[in-house]
Amino acid sequence: MAFIPVNEPLLDGNEKKYLCECIDTGWISSEGPFVERLEKNMAEYVGRKYGVAVCNGSVALDLAVEILGLKQGDEVIIPTFTIISCASALVHRGIKPVLVDADVHTWNMDVTKIEEKITAKTKAIMVVHLYGLPVDMDIVNEIATRHSLYIIEDAAEAHGLRYRGKHCGSFGDISTFSFYPNKHITTGEGGMVLMDDLKWSQRCSSYRNLCHSPQRRFLHEDLGYNFRITNIQAAVGVAQLEKIDHHLQLKRALGTHYQALLSGIDGLTLPLDQTDYAENIYWVFGLLIDRSVEITAIDAMKQLAEKGIGCRPFFYPMHRQPVFRKMGLFEGEHYPIADHLGEKGFYLPSGLTVTAEQRVYITQQVSELFSR
Numbered sequence: 001m002a003f004i005p006v007n008e009p010l011l012d013g014n015e016k017k018y019l020c021e022c023i024d025t026g027w028i029s030s031e032g033p034f035v036e037r038l039e040k041n042m043a044e045y046v047g048r049k050y051g052v053a054v055c056n057g058s059v060a061l062d063l064a065v066e067i068l069g070l071k072q073g074d075e076v077i078i079p080t081f082t083i084i085s086c087a088s089a090l091v092h093r094g095i096k097p098v099l100v101d102a103d104v105h106t107w108n109m110d111v112t113k114i115e116e117k118i119t120a121k122t123k124a125i126m127v128v129h130l131y132g133l134p135v136d137m138d139i140v141n142e143i144a145t146r147h148s149l150y151i152i153e154d155a156a157e158a159h160g161l162r163y164r165g166k167h168c169g170s171f172g173d174i175s176t177f178s179f180y181p182n183k184h185i186t187t188g189e190g191g192m193v194l195m196d197d198l199k200w201s202q203r204c205s206s207y208r209n210l211c212h213s214p215q216r217r218f219l220h221e222d223l224g225y226n227f228r229i230t231n232i233q234a235a236v237g238v239a240q241l242e243k244i245d246h247h248l249q250l251k252r253a254l255g256t257h258y259q260a261l262l263s264g265i266d267g268l269t270l271p272l273d274q275t276d277y278a279e280n281i282y283w284v285f286g287l288l289i290d291r292s293v294e295i296t297a298i299d300a301m302k303q304l305a306e307k308g309i310g311c312r313p314f315f316y317p318m319h320r321q322p323v324f325r326k327m328g329l330f331e332g333e334h335y336p337i338a339d340h341l342g343e344k345g346f347y348l349p350s351g352l353t354v355t356a357e358q359r360v361y362i363t364q365q366v367s368e369l370f371s372r
């Protein structure tokens with residue numbers, strides 16, 4: 001069997017047609033009709049008033065933090081188990097990330113540990129919906145309201161995910177998405193910031209494009225960025241969004257099939273298929289090796305690679321990142337659940353093109369590895 005990559009995008013809708021439109025009309029920069037179409041369609045899909053498309057999901061977080069006006073010395077509560085983009089959007093601006101451990105069952109931030117981290121300097125809670133299940137938002141909303149904190153919602157892995165029936169991406173004062181090729185829908189590289197406040201959306205658009213003054217181009221009252229997305233990328237995104245329901249179905253089928261094939265293997269914990277507030281959309285299908293089993297995620301991945309199976313390790317927790325330790329951050333802090341996830345978690349090929357036959361082969365190799 002040929003090597004099975006950890007991810008492969010599915011581009012079988014109107015992508016080619018819309019890309020040809022870009023070429024035929026000459027609109028290949030960030031000017032051009034598909035950018036606004038993607039913003040409008042995505043905002044409508046998620047149930048937000050405004051969307052501002054940007055060149056990736058990491059800078060979407062940078063913009064979110066910028067727009068909220070957070071400053072040096074402020075604190076923002078984030079999960080330690082996440083991608084570095086969440087922390088770097090803060091650290092680059094002198095804002096202190098304050099960490100919370102993961103929940104042992106959902107792998108998302110443990111919402112029962114948020115409140116003890118709030119100080120007079122806390123300005124926001126950054127929630128990150130991980131691997132296909134949402135953060136328990138009722139609890140976060142209640143805490144944020146009681147302490148007058150903003151919610152920044154990183155929904156980069158959560159297109160089409162619902163919490164108690166409501167779309168992820170609709171819970172933050174500002175919410176962000178990524179359209180990287182391993183997400184449910186892709187633009188190659190791309191992202192979006194979503195909100196309901198008109199002023200914020202205007203500031204977002206301005207910061208995305210160097211903060212040109214409305215009075216005169218090349219005159220700048222504020223310091224912005226070039227975070228623009230191209231019409232070409234947005235054209236792919238518009239086509240992808242047309243097929244999101246199909247992509248969600250494919251991922252659910254992948255997840256439930258893996259669940260059935262892998263149930264009952266000693267030493268392995270599978271993701272939850274659902275909780276009382278959500279059904280897993282299986283952004284990826286993660287596996288967590290029990291503490292009692294000697295093998296690490298990196299060992300397991302090496303052995304599976306030899307069998308032609310591409311895997312990826314889980315995120316590595318923020319409190320263990322050398323770059324932050326060098327800055328003197330998080331010294332003496334311990335987050336045992338996140339440590340376990342970082343050392344013993346990895347995910348199987350989870351793209352939209354993995355066939356049922358490949359899933360059978362993959363899971364046979366996994367159960368062989370763990371029966372040894």
Ligand SMILES: *Cc1c(COP(=O)(O)O)cnc(C)c1O
Nearest residue numbers: 056057058083085156157178180
């Ligand atoms: C993918 C991802 C991002 C970053 O997106 P890019 O488009 O790759 O910059 C941010 N947060 C989370 C949780 C992600 O999974």
